[in-house]
Amino acid sequence: MDRRSDAYSTHGWRQAFIDRCKDLAPVETAVVHPCDAATLEAVMEAARLGLILPVLVGPEGKIRAAAAAAGADISPFRLVNTPHSHAAAARAVALVRAGEVRMLMKGALHTDELMREVLARDTGLRTARKVSHVYLMDVPRYPRPLMITDAAINIAPDLDDKKDIVQNAVDLAHVLGMDEPRVAILSAVETVNSRLQSTVDAAALCKMSDRGQITGALLDGPLGFDNAVSPAAAADKGIASTVAGRADILVVPDLVSGNLLAKQLTFLAGADAAGVVVGARTPIVLTSRADSEPARIASCAVAVLMAQATISAGPAIGA
Structure with missing residues (x-):
C-alpha cells in the first residue's frame, strides 16, 4: 500500500x-x-x-x-x-x-x-566512476522533480567521491530530459568554514564545475536545504544564484543526512519516490x-x- x-x-x-x-x-x-x-x-x-x-x-x-x-x-x-x-x-x-x-x-x-x-x-x-544512488522525489509542495544523492551507497564520501556522485546524478538528469540541471551542494550553512568539511567540499565542487571537471549542470554551494529549495529563504539570506531556491539535484554531505532527508520527504511530506543505482x-x-x-x-x-x-x-x- x-x-x-x-x-x-x-x-x-x-x-x-x-x-x-x-x-x-x-x-x-x-x-x-x-x-x-x-x-x-x-x-x-x-x-x-x-x-x-x-x-x-x-x-x-x-x-x-x-x-x-x-x-x-x-x-x-x-x-x-x-x-x-x-x-x-x-x-x-x-x-x-x-x-x-x-x-x-x-x-x-x-x-x-x-x-x-x-x-x-x-x-x-x-566503471571508472564511483557507484552511487539517486532518489527521485515528487514532493507535493515543490514545483519540479527533486533528485537526492547519495542516500544509500556511499557512507562518508570524500571530495573525489562527491565529484562522481554529482556527475552520475547529472547524467541521469539528462536521460530524464533535464538539459542543464541545477545542483545544490548541501551543508548546514551557506558560507565556507574550514571546520565544516562539507562546506569546503561544496566550494571545491563548484570550482571543479567552473573548470570543466564536472559538466552539464549548474552548481552552487554550500547551500542550506532551505535556501536550496525556497526562493524566499534564498532571498532572506541575500543569496543571488541561478540554483538557490530552484534546485533540481540535492547533493548531501553523507549517507545519513541523505537517507533521513529522503525518508522525511516520503513519510512526513507525502512525497512519491523512486530510486536507482548509477555509475x-x-x-x-x-x-x-x-x-x-x-x-x-x-x-x-x-x-x-x-x-x-x-x-x-x-x-x-x-x-
Whole structure:
C-alpha cells in the first residue's frame, strides 16, 4: 500500500517516467533473490506494463513458494536456480557481464550482498566512476522533480567521491530530459568554514564545475536545504544564484543526512519516490523493503530509461 496520505497531491511525475517507457522495448532484467511476495508482485506488474523481461535468480523452491503466496504466475519467466542469496547476487552480475540481461533489480536480500558482487574488482560491474544512488522525489509542495544523492551507497564520501556522485546524478538528469540541471551542494550553512568539511567540499565542487571537471549542470554551494529549495529563504539570506531556491539535484554531505532527508520527504511530506543505482555498467533498481509497489515500478521505469539512454530522452519532466 502506498503510504502517502490522500491529503497530499503530487504532480504525477512518477507516472510520467512510466509513460515515457511505453514506446520502448522491455529490458531484460535479472531480479536478484525474489523470494518475497512484494518483490514478485512488483515484477509481475513491471512485466505487465512492458518495462522489463524478468529473469528470476535465486533458490527455486523459495521463489516458487513466494509466487504461490503472492498468487503470481511466474511460468512465463526464466528462472535461474541458485543455492542462496549470495550466489544469486553473483549469478545475476555474471548474467550482466555475459550480455544476457541489461538491468539488475534487488529482491529480498541485503543491499550489501548485492553491492559486494556489483563492486567486485575482477568480476563485478565497476566503471571508472564511483557507484552511487539517486532518489527521485515528487514532493507535493515543490514545483519540479527533486533528485537526492547519495542516500544509500556511499557512507562518508570524500571530495573525489562527491565529484562522481554529482556527475552520475547529472547524467541521469539528462536521460530524464533535464538539459542543464541545477545542483545544490548541501551543508548546514551557506558560507565556507574550514571546520565544516562539507562546506569546503561544496566550494571545491563548484570550482571543479567552473573548470570543466564536472559538466552539464549548474552548481552552487554550500547551500542550506532551505535556501536550496525556497526562493524566499534564498532571498532572506541575500543569496543571488541561478540554483538557490530552484534546485533540481540535492547533493548531501553523507549517507545519513541523505537517507533521513529522503525518508522525511516520503513519510512526513507525502512525497512519491523512486530510486536507482548509477555509475555501474548497468542500471540497478535498489528499493527498500518498506517501499510501496508504485515506488518499485517507478524505479524500474527510471532504470529502463537509463538502459535505453541511446533513445532520445524527450521533453523535460516538470520543466
